Amino acid sequence: MRYRRDKKSGNALSVLGFGCMRFPRALGVIDMKKTSAMVREAVDRGVNYFDTAWIYPGSEEALGTALAEHKLREKVYIASKLPVIVCKKPEDFDRYLSQSLARLKTDRIDYYLMHMLTDINSFEKIRGWGIVDWVRQKKESGAVRQAGFSFHGTRDDFLAILAAYDWDFCQIQYNYSNENYQAGRAGLKAAAEKGIPVIIMEPLLGGKLIGGLPKAAREAFQKADPDRSPADWGLNWLWDQAEVTVVLSGMSGMEQLLENINLAEKALENSLSPADLAVFDEVKMIFNSVHKVNCTACAYCMPCPQQVNIPGCFAAYNTSFAFSLVAGLQQYVTSTGAASSASHMAGRCVKCRKCEKHCPQNIKISAVLDDVKRRLEPFWVRAPLFLFRSIVGRTTRPKPEKTLR
Numbered sequence: 323m324r325y326r327r328d329k330k331s332g333n334a335l336s337v338l339g340f341g342c343m344r345f346p347r348a349l350g351v352i353d354m355k356k357t358s359a360m361v362r363e364a365v366d367r368g369v370n371y372f373d374t375a376w377i378y379p380g381s382e383e384a385l386g387t388a389l390a391e392h393k394l395r396e397k398v399y400i401a402s403k404l405p406v407i408v409c410k411k412p413e414d415f416d417r418y419l420s421q422s423l424a425r426l427k428t429d430r431i432d433y434y435l436m437h438m439l440t441d442i443n444s445f446e447k448i449r450g451w452g453i454v455d456w457v458r459q460k461k462e463s464g465a466v467r468q469a470g471f472s473f474h475g476t477r478d479d480f481l482a483i484l485a486a487y488d489w490d491f492c493q494i495q496y497n498y499s500n501e502n503y504q505a506g507r508a509g510l511k512a513a514a515e516k517g518i519p520v521i522i523m524e525p526l527l528g529g530k531l532i533g534g535l536p537k538a539a540r541e542a543f544q545k546a547d548p549d550r551s552p553a554d555w556g557l558n559w560l561w562d563q564a565e566v567t568v569v570l571s572g573m574s575g576m577e578q579l580l581e582n583i584n585l586a587e588k589a590l591e592n593s594l595s596p597a598d599l600a601v602f603d604e605v606k607m608i609f610n611s612v613h614k615v616n617c618t619a620c621a622y623c624m625p626c627p628q629q630v631n632i633p634g635c636f637a638a639y640n641t642s643f644a645f646s647l648v649a650g651l652q653q654y655v656t657s658t659g660a661a662s663s664a665s666h667m668a669g670r671c672v673k674c675r676k677c678e679k680h681c682p683q684n685i686k687i688s689a690v691l692d693d694v695k696r697r698l699e700p701f702w703v704r705a706p707l708f709l710f711r712s713i714v715g716r717t718t719r720p721k722p723e724k725t726l727r
């Protein structure tokens with residue numbers, strides 16, 4: 323494993339961080355056996371930065387359990403996050419931190435973030451509630467070691483938040499297709515100039531820069547170097563930049579973990595040639611021309627009160643442009659359970675817009691679901707599905723029990 327120095331604390335952090343939002347699941351529940359084996363393997367191979375959050379369902383408990391089981395707590399740095407968006411009063415800071423510590427089975431969080439600051443007002447709100455004094459007290463008590471923030475908003479707001487406090491680190495969304503999106507390259511450079519480590523999230527855009535790459539984009543990478551995978555290209559675009567400290571990958575399987583570790587063991591700054599960088603320009607152009615919705619499948623918008631599978635709808639919608647309409651329809655039918663009576667299709671949306679305030683990508687979810695519905699729920703798809711549901715419903719519906727009068 324290769325390490326980069328957190329100049330503020332002096333810690334040596336592994337260039338690959340384990341993003342714990344996408345631990346393997348079975349039937350919606352974290353698969354502890356697989357998770358525990360992955361955590362163990364990651365630490366054995368030198369990964370020492372684990373990123374979780376109060377708001378990721380089951381993630382803090384799973385990480386705490388795996389680290390305790392293998393007695394690995396002292397070998398790693400844990401990052402977790404204060405759920406700013408659900409804080410209603412200053413007392414909530416203590417409440418959420420205590421819950422995180424208990425779930426993680428630890429007495430300290432090494433890197434504690436204000437989760438998902440979106441603009442300077444989101445920071446000013448908690449500053450008004452005394453977050454600065456609170457952080458100082460937690461640092462003095464040892465419960466928090468480094469204080470930072472994760473960010474989704476405009477570059478100007480990122481720069482304003484960066485300047486508003488003496489942060490120990492920050493976390494931004496950054497990858498080759500989002501070079502100038504949100505904080506972007508300008509934000510990365512500004513943070514590095516302040517001497518604080520920058521942690522990168524969504525380095526492969528929730529896997530879209532691997533599985534969601536159109537054929538022409540894959541071919542462009544392959545033509546440039548047949549031995550390098552899309553993950554190799556995407557991660558090395560980040561590690562090439564000296565300002566990047568840790569690249570988080572939300573790994574959900576052992577194979578993925580091993581591939582990323584193998585890449586991280588060779589990660590170097592300034593390793594890409596001008597010819598390599600030109601390939602990214604070509605791939606980026608192809609990718610951006612077919613990916614209509616910038617959804618990273620983070621699921622912050624879920625659950626929807628109407629049971630719409632929002633990330634599933636957007637993934638299928640993107641597939642219908644990136645690959646083919648048929649491929650998109652197939653994905654849509656399976657991921658939304660369109661053939662069942664309890665479907666999670668876009669057409670169920672009632673535009674309450676409750677989901678939209680949680681979306682870090684600022685997607686106008688209800689409006690885009692209209693587009694999804696228009697493309698993936700045309701009459702010639704709805705009619706056979708309706709027929710299928712009525713037949714299956716008739717044959718499988720339980721007969722009503724006779725009631726005693």
Ligand code: SF4
Nearest residue numbers: 626671672674675677
């Ligand atoms: S706007 Fe639509 S998708 Fe969003 S929460 Fe409301 S019903 Fe669900």
Ligand code: SF4
Nearest residue numbers: 617618620621623681
């Ligand atoms: S719509 Fe937004 S909040 Fe929902 S999964 Fe996609 S990126 Fe995440």
